[in-house]
Amino acid sequence: MEQLTNRDRIDLFLDGALPAEERPALFAALASSDELQAEFYQAYTIRIAALGQAQHLVPPPALTARILASAAPPQPVASIAKSLWHSIAARTTVAVVGAIVIGFVTGRLTAPLPVEQHSVQSAFRSAPIHSSPIPSATVAAPQAAPRNWSHTPSRVPAAPVTGSPLDTALHADASRASPITLSTAEQLPTLLARHSMLAPRAPSIGSSPLRNTAPLFETYTEAEQTNQFVFGIRRTSTVMLRQAQLVQPIASTPLANTIASIEYRQRNVGIVIQAGQEQFPIFQVHQSPTGVQSYVLEQQLWWIGAGMRVYLPRSDDNLLLSSFRPVAGILLGTSAYGVLGRAEIGIVWELLPHVGVQCLLEGMVHSHGIGSQWEHAEKLSASIGLAVRF
Amino acid sequence: MDRDYALLGDGELYSLLTQRQHRERAFAEIYRRYSHRVFVYCRKILQNTNDAEDAFQDTFLKFLDSASASRQMTNLPGYLLTIARNCCMDILNKRSPHVELVEELHGASNDHTVEQDELNHLITMALELLPLHWREAIVLQLYADMSYQDIAHVLEVPVTTVRNWICRGKQRLREILQPYFDEHDVESPDSSNGTVDQS
Numbered sequence: 011m012e013q014l015t016n017r018d019r020i021d022l023f024l025d026g027a028l029p030a031e032e033r034p035a036l037f038a039a040l041a042s043s044d045e046l047q048a049e050f051y052q053a054y055t056i057r058i059a060a061l062g063q064a065q066h067l068v069p070p071p072a073l074t075a076r077i078l079a080s081a082a083p084p085q086p087v088a089s090i091a092k093s094l095w096h097s098i099a100a101r102t103t104v105a106v107v108g109a110i111v112i113g114f115v116t117g118r119l120t121a122p123l124p125v126e127q128h129s130v131q132s133a134f135r136s137a138p139i140h141s142s143p144i145p146s147a148t149v150a151a152p153q154a155a156p157r158n159w160s161h162t163p164s165r166v167p168a169a170p171v172t173g174s175p176l177d178t179a180l181h182a183d184a185s186r187a188s189p190i191t192l193s194t195a196e197q198l199p200t201l202l203a204r205h206s207m208l209a210p211r212a213p214s215i216g217s218s219p220l221r222n223t224a225p226l227f228e229t230y231t232e233a234e235q236t237n238q239f240v241f242g243i244r245r246t247s248t249v250m251l252r253q254a255q256l257v258q259p260i261a262s263t264p265l266a267n268t269i270a271s272i273e274y275r276q277r278n279v280g281i282v283i284q285a286g287q288e289q290f291p292i293f294q295v296h297q298s299p300t301g302v303q304s305y306v307l308e309q310q311l312w313w314i315g316a317g318m319r320v321y322l323p324r325s326d327d328n329l330l331l332s333s334f335r336p337v338a339g340i341l342l343g344t345s346a347y348g349v350l351g352r353a354e355i356g357i358v359w360e361l362l363p364h365v366g367v368q369c370l371l372e373g374m375v376h377s378h379g380i381g382s383q384w385e386h387a388e389k390l391s392a393s394i395g396l397a398v399r400f
Numbered sequence: 401m402d403r404d405y406a407l408l409g410d411g412e413l414y415s416l417l418t419q420r421q422h423r424e425r426a427f428a429e430i431y432r433r434y435s436h437r438v439f440v441y442c443r444k445i446l447q448n449t450n451d452a453e454d455a456f457q458d459t460f461l462k463f464l465d466s467a468s469a470s471r472q473m474t475n476l477p478g479y480l481l482t483i484a485r486n487c488c489m490d491i492l493n494k495r496s497p498h499v500e501l502v503e504e505l506h507g508a509s510n511d512h513t514v515e516q517d518e519l520n521h522l523i524t525m526a527l528e529l530l531p532l533h534w535r536e537a538i539v540l541q542l543y544a545d546m547s548y549q550d551i552a553h554v555l556e557v558p559v560t561t562v563r564n565w566i567c568r569g570k571q572r573l574r575e576i577l578q579p580y581f582d583e584h585d586v587e588s589p590d591s592s593n594g595t596v597d598q599s
Contacts, residue, residue, distance in 0.1 A: 018567045025541060027548055027563065052574050052581050056523060057542065063520045064543040069439045073453055074431070077460045081427035 072385035075293030079307035244395020315343020348378030410476035534569035
């Protein structure tokens with residue numbers, strides 16, 4: 011054993027590691043040296059300070075809860091077939107496709123049509139056209155034809171300038187006179203009516219041909235309503251979660267990671283109420299009657315909240331982007347465990363008259379009491395879903 | 401049943417980790433016994449609250465994952481601190497040289513006096529000035545209250561080396577803190593009516 015100095019003996023003595031045979035030498039040195047006594051007391055002061063500080067260095071209760079929850083037995087995972095059906099992708103795809111079909115049908119049945127198209131279609135509905143091969147000389151009701159249309163039974167007008175065959179129908183609609191009978195070569199109105207979206211628009215009666223400059227495609231232009239209710243439902247998936255490593259796979263349910271919202275929108279500002287269920291790690295402390303604490307990981311967070319959304323005004327200048335509406339919102343709410351705040355930003359694609367697709371990036375901060383402290387957890391998620399407007 | 405786990409030895413608790421029905425309770429008991437020691441080590445070595453909590457959590461998660469029925473556990477605290485040391489070294493190696501170290505001394509306890517907080521802060525800063533192996537040995541001995549033998553096991557060096565590191569390190573600490581002692585006239589037990597427990 012190497013020779014110990016008195017300074018070594020002081021440290022070893024305070025650490026309880028000084029051999030008994032070395033102690034007399036230390037005590038003798040301390041008794042004879044004030045400098046050594048000061049050094050002894052300094053070493054003692056450092057030791058006491060360190061021990062005092064160490065007593066107050068304890069892991070936070072939330073951290074303890076997270077770690078102990080990691081040892082809890084995992085909940086059963088859904089079967090492969092069930093998890094396949096309940097997978098986020100499958101359910102989201104089915105929901106989106108289904109809602110688009112419903113929205114498309116609903117939109118076609120209830121949305122207002124452009125005035126001209128409506129007139130043309132109603133004209134053809136009210137004026138039955140016989141396409142049987144009747145000789146052209148038997149054209150009935152010639153009075154229904156427009157005055158400026160040179161009726162040539164054996165020739166199809168290639169490029170109507172001052173009047174198209176559609177005008178016939180328009181006049182027929184106006185007069186509601188006897189049915190029009192056209193020859194085989196004059197079935198163009200029927201074809202045009204079938205493809206009325208692609209046909210040049212017929213000028214209204216009395217209009218100048220120069221004004222007949224309708225766009226090639228008759229796009230749907232919905233007059234923006236000032237007040238409307240928007241019901242939305244969307245699926246969310248986690249992008250970033252601070253304690254994601256502790257979240258265990260859970261049996262999937264149809265409502266897992268689903269958010270429903272109802273919103274009253276007035277022009278570009280809306281008041282929204284949302285409720286959702288998300289997988290989110292919440293740690294609870296339970297104390298048994300014997301005083302033993304146990305930590306339970308709750309992974310399903312039900313929450314409800316209210317807030318507001320702000321939309322950018324729709325751009326009618328750009329045909330392609332007119333149906334995209336950037337949106338941002340904030341929301342405050344509560345869950346069974348604590349309070350939460352959410353912020354969202356994204357785009358609503360109003361692709362159909364009553365149906366839109368919401369794509370949002372959402373951040374959530376959840377605070378809940380654990381033990382005597384508040385634990386804050388954050389989550390960043392992306393969501394996609396549908397919004398139905400009334 | 402609650403008290404049964406508290407009466408079990410480290411080796412028995414470790415073996416129960418591999419049994420599904422006992423895993424949670426056995427882990428909770430191990431955590432109760434040694435979490436403080438591991439946490440203090442992580443805090444004092446990393447000197448950063450977030451890093452320390454990450455290392456602390458990783459330590460126990462790795463410990464839980466590595467539980468094996470075939471392993472005979474003879475020194476559970478040493479094993480835990482070895483894992484903690486590896487976790488801390490990983491963080492230290494990844495850490496930017498310009499990272500700001502924030503030691504949250506204030507707020508840890510409300511019953512500390514200003515002088516105690518000042519001394520703790522100075523000790524923490526002084527520890528930063530020591531070589532890493534000295535600092536590790538001192539932290540394990542001074543804060544985690546481990547024996548020289550256990551420290552030698554964790555650091556994988558002979559006991560005499562540990563003793564040298566601790567003695568050299570503490571003397572270096574006193575030299576660094578000498579201005580504080582001079583200012584506060586900490587020279588003899590008589591000046592503060594302190595008594596030294598020599599037991």
